[in-house]
Amino acid sequence: xxxxxxxxxxxxxxxxxxxxxxxxxxxxxxxxxxxxxxxxxxxxxxxxxxxxxxxxxxxxxxxxxxxxxxxxxxxxxxxxxxxxxxxxxxxxxxxxxxxxxxxxxxxxxxxxxxxxxxxxxxxxxxxxxxxxxxxxxxxxxxxxxxxxxxxxxxxxxxxxxxxxxxxxxxxxxxxxxxxxxxxxxxxxxxxxxxxxxxxxxxxxxxxxxxxxxxxxxxxxxxxxxxxxxxxxxxxxxxxxxxxxxxxxxxxxxxxxxxxxxxxxxxxxxxxxxxxxxxxxxxxxxxxxxxxxxxxxxxxxxxxxxxxxxxxxxxxxxxxxxxxxxxxxxxxxxxxxxxxxxxxxxxxxxxxxxxxxxxxxxxxxxxxxxxxxxxxxxxxxxxxxxxxxxxxxxxxxxxxxxxxxxxxxxxxxxxxxxxxxxxxxxxxxxxxxxx
Numbered sequence: 540x541x542x543x544x545x546x547x548x549x550x551x552x553x554x555x556x557x558x559x560x561x562x563x564x565x566x567x568x569x570x571x572x573x574x575x576x577x578x579x580x581x582x583x584x585x586x587x588x589x590x591x592x593x594x595x596x597x598x599x600x601x602x603x604x605x606x607x608x609x610x611x612x613x614x615x616x617x618x619x620x621x622x623x624x625x626x627x628x629x630x631x632x633x634x635x636x637x638x639x640x641x642x643x644x645x646x647x648x649x650x651x652x653x654x655x656x657x658x659x660x661x662x663x664x665x666x667x668x669x670x671x672x673x674x675x676x677x678x679x680x681x682x683x684x685x686x687x688x689x690x691x692x693x694x695x696x697x698x699x700x701x702x703x704x705x706x707x708x709x710x711x712x713x714x715x716x717x718x719x720x721x722x723x724x725x726x727x728x729x730x731x732x733x734x735x736x737x738x739x740x741x742x743x744x745x746x747x748x749x750x751x752x753x754x755x756x757x758x759x760x761x762x763x764x765x766x767x768x769x770x771x772x773x774x775x776x777x778x779x780x781x782x783x784x785x786x787x788x789x790x791x792x793x794x795x796x797x798x799x800x801x802x803x804x805x806x807x808x809x810x811x812x813x814x815x816x817x818x819x820x821x822x823x824x825x826x827x828x829x830x831x832x833x834x835x836x837x838x839x840x841x842x843x844x845x846x847x848x849x850x851x852x853x854x855x856x857x858x859x860x861x862x863x864x865x866x867x868x869x870x871x872x873x874x875x876x877x878x879x880x881x882x883x884x885x886x887x888x889x890x891x892x893x894x895x896x897x898x899x900x901x902x903x904x905x906x907x908x909x910x911x912x913x914x915x916x917x918x919x920x921x922x923x924x925x926x927x928x929x930x931x932x933x934x935x936x937x938x939x940x941x942x943x944x945x946x947x948x949x950x951x952x953x954x955x956x957x958x959x960x961x962x963x964x965x966x967x968x969x970x971x972x973x
Contacts, residue, residue, distance in 0.1 A: 550611060552885045556956060557632045558607025559874060563949035565599025565639060566867070570942030572647075577938075578930035584854040591643040596862050597729065598639040598661075603632065604870045605737055606668060608877060609689070612741065613676070634664035645710070654711035658704060665700045669693060684760035688740025691768045695732020698775075699725055724775055731794060732771050734866050736764050739801055741873075749876050750821060752808040759804055763797065770794045791842045798835035802828040819909030823872025826917060830864025855927035863941075864920055871916060871948060878952055879903040882959045889963050897962075904955045912947040919944045 569592050573580055580588040638660030645653035676682075676690045702725035709716040747754045770793050777787040806828050809821060817825075837857050841848035848854075879900040886897035922937030 550614060552881055552959070555607040555611040555877070555881065557629070558603050558610075559878060560949075560952060560956065561632055561636055562600045562603040562607075562870075563945050563952070565595045565603065565636075566945035567942055567949070568599070568643075569595035570938050570945055574935055574938035574942065578934045581855055581926055581930035581934055582851065584858060587646045587649060589855070591646040593858065593862065594639060594643050594646070596867065597734075598635070598642065601734060601862070601866050601870060603635060603639075604874065605734070606631070606635070608741070608873070609672070609737075611877070611881070612744075613672070613689070631664060631668060634660050634667075638664055642707070645707075649710075651711050654707050658707055658711060662700070662704055665696070669697050669700075673697070684755075684764070685740045685743045688736050688743070688764040691764045692733055692736035692740060695728050695736060695768065695771065698771075699729035699733050702728060720778060724778065727774065727794075728771060730861055730866070731767060731798075735798065735801075736767060738866070738869050739763060739767075742805060745873065745876070746805060746808060746824070750809060750824070751813040752811055755804065755808065759801070763801065767794065767797050770797065788842050792839050795835040795839040795842070798831050802832040802835070818906050819913050820872040820875050822910070822913045823868050823875075823916075826913075826920065827865045827868035827872070830860045830868060830920070834860035834865060852927045856924060859920075859923050859927055863923055868916070868920070872913075874948070874952060875904060875909045878955050882955050886959060886962060898958070903958055904951060908951050908954070912944060912951060915940060915944040915947060 572588060572592055572595065576588045580586060580592065583589065584593075638657050641653050641660055642657035644650070645657055673690075673693055676686060676693060679686060682690070702721050705716060706718055706721040706725055708714060709718050709721070743755050743760055746752055770790055774787055774790040774794065777784075777790060806825065809824060809828075812821070834857050837847075837853070837860065841853050841857070882903050883897055883900050919937060919940035922933050922940050926933035926937045
């Protein structure tokens with residue numbers, strides 16, 4: 540069941556836009572880094588350049604957009620009060636951006652000073668964000684499936700931050716820490732818990748609403764988020780106890796299968812959409828879900844057959860499918876729904892009573908612009924996956940395609956924001972937009 544939207548106290552448009560418009564810059568930096576370093580970046584998941592590339596995407600792009608979306612969605616969907624004032628709203632994306640830049644620079648330069656600076660900035664940012672939201676979401680009455688998934692996603696984010704900070708501390712100071720184990724737990728809670736559960740929770744609302752599909756089945760909305768969270772917790776306990784390696788592998792397979800289940804269920808809903816012509820966001824969702832299923836099946840194969848996991852491209856391919864194929868694709872597609880809708884809504888509020896009329900959502904960001912960028916994104920994804928297997932052949936051409944796609948995304952978002960700015964400063968510009 541979908542919750543009725545409430546627009547009684549929506550946040551200012553500038554709040555989510557700060558996050559959404561900063562994020563593509565980090566994707567562009569990731570593409571330029573791959574273009575610069577080329578094949579040597581894809582020889583192992585542990586090279587400094589690969590770690591920098593990964594965090595430019597996970598922190599700089601995914602988390603930046605996801606936090607911005609949460610601050611917009613929670614007051615509207617869950618009816619929660621906005622937790623940040625104007626100054627806080629300005630500081631939070633700045634802290635996340637500067638912390639991400641410090642961390643990726645620390646990996647690249649192998650600088651203990653930059654690791655310490657990154658820890659200070661990122662821990663302050665996430666502590667501020669989580670302390671403001673966790674109490675609200677866990678004490679909110681009448682929590683539906685979406686809010687339950689968001690609760691667990693934020694709790695998973697807290698775990699991911701704790702494990703990631705512990706691993707970073709091992710680079711900042713001469714500490715004897717199990718870095719490989721901490722990194723694995725950090726990635727699991729970050730990608731499966733934070734990204735996966737948040738995407739699932741938001742999908743319960745936005746897939747039926749924007750894609751005009753049937754609602755998700757109750758067995759999924761009631762049990763999926765708790766199942767994933769419980770499996771993550773049990774896998775963490777099993778991985779800490781070295782003797783429980785069989786249990787850890789079993790739980791890994793179960794976790795992977797939850798991804799397959801969510802992917803297949805959502806693809807089935809999309810096949811039942813009532814609109815005959817798919818839009819760009821539909822294509823992004825299908826790409827994301829197909830990538831999720833592929834990543835989960837590959838992860839399962841590597842868990843069951845060590846010879847597969849031992850291949851140099853295995854971990855890189857799983858990561859590329861999960862981060863770029865699933866996470867980036869979902870966020871990219873949803874930005875094409877969120878930003879035009881927000882611009883349209885706030886234009887309506889600003890222009891009420893005047894002679895000018897707000898353009899509709901499709902005029903704010905035409906679907907053909909989004910579809911062109913999708914085609915380039917899909918090409919970049921295919922090339923990036925191929926680059927994990929054949930880095931000498933595909934690393935730099937994939938970097939060019941991914942950078943160009945990210946620039947195109949940024950351009951499209953700025954185009955919508957520029958229309959809002961022009962219309963609110965001079966409503967007569969509507970004639971040029973319609």
